[in-house]
Amino acid sequence: xxxxxxxxxxxxxxxxxxxxxxxxxxxxxxxxxxxxxxxxxxxxxxxxxxxxxxxxxxxxxxxxxxxxxxxxxxxxxxxxxxxxxxxxxxxxxxxxxxxxxxxxxxxxxxxxxxxxxxxxxxxxxxxxxxxxxxxxxxxxxxxxxxxxxxxxxxxxxxxxxxxxxxxxxxxxxxxxxxxxxxxxxxxxxxxxxxxxxxxxxxxxxxxxxxxxxxxxxxxxxxxxxxxxxxxxxxxxxxxxxxxxxxxxxxxxxxxxxxxxxxxxxxxxxxxxxxxxxxxxxxxxxxxxxxxxxxxxxxxxxxxxxxxxxxxxxxxxxxxxxxxxxxxxxxxxxxxxxxxxxxxxxxxxxxxxxxxxxxxxxxxxxxxxxxxxxxxxxxxxxxxxxxxxxxxxxx
Numbered sequence: 001x002x003x004x005x006x007x008x009x010x011x012x013x014x015x016x017x018x019x020x021x022x023x024x025x026x027x028x029x030x031x032x033x034x035x036x037x038x039x040x041x042x043x044x045x046x047x048x049x050x051x052x053x054x055x056x057x058x059x060x061x062x063x064x065x066x067x068x069x070x071x072x073x074x075x076x077x078x079x080x081x082x083x084x085x086x087x088x089x090x091x092x093x094x095x096x097x098x099x100x101x102x103x104x105x106x107x108x109x110x111x112x113x114x115x116x117x118x119x120x121x122x123x124x125x126x127x128x129x130x131x132x133x134x135x136x137x138x139x140x141x142x143x144x145x146x147x148x149x150x151x152x153x154x155x156x157x158x159x160x161x162x163x164x165x166x167x168x169x170x171x172x173x174x175x176x177x178x179x180x181x182x183x184x185x186x187x188x189x190x191x192x193x194x195x196x197x198x199x200x201x202x203x204x205x206x207x208x209x210x211x212x213x214x215x216x217x218x219x220x221x222x223x224x225x226x227x228x229x230x231x232x233x234x235x236x237x238x239x240x241x242x243x244x245x246x247x248x249x250x251x252x253x254x255x256x257x258x259x260x261x262x263x264x265x266x267x268x269x270x271x272x273x274x275x276x277x278x279x280x281x282x283x284x285x286x287x288x289x290x291x292x293x294x295x296x297x298x299x300x301x302x303x304x305x306x307x308x309x310x311x312x313x314x315x316x317x318x319x320x321x322x323x324x325x326x327x328x329x330x331x332x333x334x335x336x337x338x339x340x341x342x343x344x345x346x347x348x349x350x351x352x353x354x355x356x357x358x359x360x361x362x363x364x365x366x367x368x369x370x371x372x373x374x375x376x377x378x379x380x381x382x383x384x385x386x387x388x389x390x391x392x393x394x
Contacts, residue, residue: 063090064143064155071159076168077133078199081125084118086141086157093143093154100128103135122201129163136160172196173207173218173227180304182297188212220245222280230276236260238272240285242319257317262289262324273317274309275386283319284366286327288312308385310354316366328368329361355383 068085069075075082084098098118100109109127111118120128128137143155176192188211196204208215214237218229225245233239233253238260243249259273268290276287291312297305314330317323358377362369377384 063093064088064141064157066139066141066157066159069139069159069161073159073161074164075129075161076198077129077163077165078167079129080199080201081120081122084120084139084141086116088116088143088155090143090154092145094145096141096143099138099140099142100124101138101140102131103137104131106131128161132161132163133165136162168198170224172198173220175216175218179301180297180299182299188214191215193218217275217277219278221278221282223282226278226282228276228278228285230273231256233258238270240273240276240287242278242282242285257285257322259287259289259315259317259324262315264290268292273315274312279363284363285317285319286314286363287317289315289324289326308354314361316363318366325366327361327363327366329371330359330368355381356385358384358387 064086066084066086069082086096088096096113096116096118098111098113100111102108109124111120111124131137138158138160140158141156142153145154173193173195176194178187178190181187191209191211192206193208194204195207211231213232215229215231218227220227226242227245227249228240228242230240231251233241233256236258238258239256240259241251241255242257243251243255259271259276262271262273264271269292271289271291273285273287273289274291274293276285278285288309289312291309293307293309295305295307313332314327315324316327318325357379358374359371360374361371373379374387377387
C-alpha cells in the first residue's frame with residue numbers, strides 16, 4: 001500500500017508544478033485531504049515526496065523560522081484566525097507550502113503561499129481549532145525551489161499549537177501607541193484606544209483619540225458598568241477618573257480622584273497611583289503610592305521604552321468615603337533606592353539584579369491581611385511582574 005502522506009503531498013506538488021509551468025502562480029490556495037482524494041503522480045514527484053516524508057528531512061534548518069505563532073501557543077476557542085508568519089533566510093526559496101497535521105488522526109490540510117505569511121480562512125481555522133483541543137495541531141512550513149523541472153526543498157520548520165476550552169467572553173480595551181514612543185503632545189494626539197473582539201475579523205473600532213495629554217492604565221468593573229483610567233487632568237499626573245459606561249461618556253471634575261492627595265515624605269516624588277486597578281465591585285481602586293520608578297525612552301521602534309518600579313507600597317481609594325489609605329500587608333518600606341547613573345542596561349542588570357515575586361493579599365474591604373507568596377510566581381529565580389487574574393479567579 002502506498003504511503004498516504006506521500007499521496008497527499010504528491011498531489012500538492014503536482015499542483016505546484018502545474019502552476020509554475022503555466023506561469024501564473026496563484027499567491028495562495030488550500031487543499032483538505034479529508035475532503036478529496038489524491039490524484040495520480042509522476043515517478044519523479046513520488047520519489048521526491050517519499051524522500052520528504054520517509055527520510056524525515058530535519059526541521060531544524062536555520063534558514064527558516066516560524067515567528068508567529070510561537071511553539072506551544074494556546075488559543076482561546078472563539079479567537080479569529082491569526083496570521084502565520086515565518087522568516088526564510090534562504091534566498092533561493094520561490095514558494096512555501098504549509099501542512100496542518102493533527103494528533104487526533106484527522107486527515108491533514110495543506111496550503112500554498114508565494115509570500116512568507118499566511119492567514120487561514122475562517123472555515124480552515126475553525127477546523128484547525130476543533131481538532132486541536134484534546135491534542136496538538138502541528139504547523140509545518142516548507143520552502144522550495146524549482147530546479148530542472150523538479151521541486152527541491154530549501155528549508156523547513158514546524159510549531160505545535162493547541163486550542164483551550166476556556167473562553168475569553170469579553171471585549172478588550174487597549175491603547176494603540178505609535179513607535180518609537182516619545183513623550184509629548186504630538187505623540188499623545190496619535191494615541192488611540194480601541195475596543196476589540198477577539199472573534200471578529202473586522203478592524204477594532206476607535207473609541208477614544210486626539211487627546212492632548214497623557215492617558216494610560218485603564219480597566220473596568222467586573223460587570224462592565226464602570227470604567228476607570230489614568231488621565232492627566234488640569235496638569236495633575238495622579239488624576240484618575242471613574243465613570244459609568246455609556247455610548248458617550250462626558251467627564252467633569254466630579255468624576256476624578258487624585259492619588260497626589262495621598263501624603264508623602266519630602267524626599268519622594270509626587271504619587272501617581274501606579275498601575276491602579278478597580279475592584280470587581282467598583283467600590284475601590286488599589287494602586288502603588290509613594291512610588292519610585294526607572295524610565296528610559298529611546299528612538300528604537302523595537303525597544304522604545306524601558307520602565308519598571310523600584311519602590312512603593314499599595315494603597316486603596318474608596319469611592320464611598322473618597323479617601324485613600326494604606327493596604328495592610330502591602331505596606332513594607334523595606335526597600336533600597338539607588339542612583340542608576342549613566343550606565344547601560346547590561347551593567348544595571350549586573351549591579352542591581354532586581355527581581356519581582358508575586359504575593360497574594362486578602363483585600364478584606366481595604367483592611368488587608370498577611371501577604372503570602374504565590375506558588376509558581378515567587379522564589380523561582382525569575383522576575384515575575386504585571387500579573388493578571390482570569391475572570392474566574394483560577
